[in-house]
Amino acid sequence: MQIMTVSDRIMDRLYNSQLDERYRDIDLLISCGDLPYYYLEFLLSALNTSLVYVRGNHDGGPQYTADGRTLNRPQGGADLHGRVINHNGLLIAGLEGSMRYKPSAPLMYSEGQMAVQVAALTLKLLRITSYQGRNLDILVTHSPPFGIHDEPDLAHTGFKAFLPLIRFFKPRYHFHGHVHIYRNDTFRETTYKQTKIINVYPLGLFEIDS
Numbered sequence: 001m002q003i004m005t006v007s008d009r010i011m012d013r014l015y016n017s018q019l020d021e022r023y024r025d026i027d028l029l030i031s032c033g034d035l036p037y038y039y040l041e042f043l044l045s046a047l048n049t050s051l052v053y054v055r056g057n058h059d060g061g062p063q064y065t066a067d068g069r070t071l072n073r074p075q076g077g078a079d080l081h082g083r084v085i086n087h088n089g090l091l092i093a094g095l096e097g098s099m100r101y102k103p104s105a106p107l108m109y110s111e112g113q114m115a116v117q118v119a120a121l122t123l124k125l126l127r128i129t130s131y132q133g134r135n136l137d138i139l140v141t142h143s144p145p146f147g148i149h150d151e152p153d154l155a156h157t158g159f160k161a162f163l164p165l166i167r168f169f170k171p172r173y174h175f176h177g178h179v180h181i182y183r184n185d186t187f188r189e190t191t192y193k194q195t196k197i198i199n200v201y202p203l204g205l206f207e208i209d210s
């Protein structure tokens, strides 16, 4: 299955009517957040594919488009937060948001609040993986795990709660965004136990067997 991942930055080479040939056969588009809904809707239509996404810390509130529409969600996509989806044989789960760095702002979670989200997702995953007799294939989050691709400031600190989730369910891939990459020598891919953890900022292409 050909998978495109996007996160955090609008790419001019995608956001135009002359889409490159190599983007013609995308089976699934995954957004790791902090992207405008109109952009995701454009990609969904231009790539003629399916979309699953999590929201980032900058995705709160209704979004207003140039043609006067109000968007609360990207139309046609599936929000992965706290959910497990089977997409053509690939088991995919997701968690939105970033570390809380402003009180009461939406789409931000303290470590304890995220641990609650992870516990709820764990129960669903236990049920679904045992019922379907298969493992989690892809974990999608906006933030990275603690200590992997994260940064020392509070806003970009990763979540410790993701680490036991990854160790227990052993997804083949963990895609995240949130941490912008400005240097070529920045780590964007780390193997943790059996999982490839990848900072997809701003665009990635993956061939994954279902």
Ligand SMILES: [Zn+2]
Pocket: 034, 056, 057, 058, 098, 142, 177, 178, 179
């Ligand atoms: Zn972010």
